[in-house]
Every structure is written in C-alpha cells, then in structure tokens.
Amino acid sequence: xxxxxxxxxxxxxxxxxxxxxxxxxxxxxxxxxxxxxxxxxxxxxxxxxxxxxxxxxxxxxxxxxxxxxxxxxxxxxxxxxxxxxxxxxxxxxxxxxxxxxxxxxxxxxxxxxxxxxxxxxxxxxxxxxxxxxxxxxxxxxxxxxxxxxxxxxxxxxxxxxxxxxxxxxxxxxxxxxxxxxxxxxxxxxxxxxxxxxxxxxxxxxxxxxxxxxxxxxxxxxxxxxxxxxxxxxx
Numbered sequence: 472x473x474x475x476x477x478x479x480x481x482x483x484x485x486x487x488x489x490x491x492x493x494x495x496x497x498x499x500x501x502x503x504x505x506x507x508x509x510x511x512x513x514x515x516x517x518x519x520x521x522x523x524x525x526x527x528x529x530x531x532x533x534x535x536x537x538x539x540x541x542x543x544x545x546x547x548x549x550x551x552x553x554x555x556x557x558x559x560x561x562x563x564x565x566x567x568x569x570x571x572x573x574x575x576x577x578x579x580x581x582x583x584x585x586x587x588x589x590x591x592x593x594x595x596x597x598x599x600x601x602x603x604x605x606x607x608x609x610x611x612x613x614x615x616x617x618x619x620x621x622x623x624x625x626x627x628x629x630x631x632x633x634x635x636x637x638x639x640x641x642x643x644x645x646x647x648x649x650x651x652x653x654x655x656x657x658x659x660x661x662x663x664x665x666x667x668x669x670x671x672x673x674x675x676x677x678x679x680x681x682x683x684x685x686x687x688x689x690x691x692x693x694x695x696x697x698x699x700x701x702x703x704x705x
Contacts, residue, residue: 477503478592481522483513483539484554485531489577493526496581497588510534514542521547524592526575526584529555537569544570548616548628550591554579568669570628608701609688611636623681627674630656634670638689638699647696671697 480497484490485508497504505522507513511533517525525543529536540551550572566574573591575584610619616632618625627635633655638646646654648664671689678688690700 477501478524479520479522480504480588481513481516481525482506483508483510483525483527483531483536485509485528492581493584496585500585500589502588508532510536510539513539514546517543517546521549523549524588525549525551526588527551527553529553529557537566540566540569540571544628545626548626550629552587552591568673570630572629608682609639611639620678620681625677625681627677631670631674631677634667635674635699638697642699642701645692645696645698650696 478501480502482490482493482497482504484493484506487508490506490508494504494506505516507516508531510531513525513527513531514534516522527536527539527543531539534542536553536555540553543551548570551570552573552575553566553571554575554577556577573587575587608621611632612618613636616627616629618627618632618635634651637651637654648667651667652664671691675687675689679685682688684702686702688700690698692698
C-alpha cells in the first residue's frame, strides 16, 4: 500500500524566528514544509521542484517578493500566499495582477497562517472535470485548470481562469463587477471590485496575444460591467 504524499509547502521568509514558528505549525498540521531565506533561493527551489503552495514574504534579500512572484508565475501555477507588512492597496493590486492567491499581513498568528493555507488549497482544488467553450475557439478544462485559444495555451492564474470561465459560459451576457465577484470568487474575501478590473486587463492581454489580433474578447459596457465577446458575436 502506497503512503499518501503530504502537501509540500515552501516558506520564503528571511526572519528566522518567524520562519521557525510557521514551519513548526505547518508540520504539526501534516504538511511537508521547507524553508529558504532569500528570493533567489526561492526561485531556484521553485524551478527545481515546484511546491504545492508557497508562502512568500514581500521584503526579502536578493530579490523582493513581488519580483519572485512575477518570475514564479512563469514556472508554476500552484497557489502563492504573500506575507507582508506593506498593506497599502497599491501593493495588494500589484500582487493580484502578478498572480498572488492571498495575503496575510504581519503580525499574524501562526494558526491563522495554517487556516489560510488550508482555505487556499481547498478552493484551489480542481472542480469535477468539465469543459466550457465559446464558438469553438476557446477551450477551458476545469479538471486541469487549463485554457487554450485556437490551440494556443493560455497561461492563466486560477483567479483569471475562474473569471474567464464565468464570462465564457454565457457569451454576450453582461456581468456587473458585483456579479463576477460573487460567481467567480464567492469564497474569496480578499478580492474586491478593483481587482476584477486588474484580472480583466490581464485576460484581455493574454487572449489578444494567443489570438494574434487586436480583437477585445472581453467587452466593457460603461457603467455596467463586462461581457465575453468572441469575433462574430457582435
């Protein structure tokens, strides 16, 4: 009988006392937790053996956490939770655009860290395998969290995937930001309406790049919201 492989968590934190406490609590909760203390070491570890989840401090030696996040998103789509004492909204929005899954602000309780890790892993688990498509050009595989446009892979964060899936299921329907928050991120308390705009911006760019045209696949309706708009639907 094969043993179940524990979930692997990478803790990227340069303060040894904080890292030690977090590691102890994660291991007690049954996770296989490991630690690196700087940004360059974190990227090397993610490249070598991508973890199931990364806890990433923003203020790091070598490379700061936001740069690590940016580069890591080219290596893995596994969840990344930012640990930060910088609570300004601009930092939060930058992190969301780069693909952060959650934020934990310092000082924090190690029990809170474990709870947030469990929540992110739970909501990040793939739903029952299914597929959604619009006009045959866009393919969304929820079982694998994979998307493609005209056969070209779309490298989406999980939040971008959720948002695109909601829009594409009902091509042409106009969704308000509040509706998109509820339908795509109903279990995610830290996503706000401004974050929706950031995700839409990223999705438009990625869809245009894969399509090789200037067509806006997601249409803005001033004062109302957004609609998925494949070529030929308007």
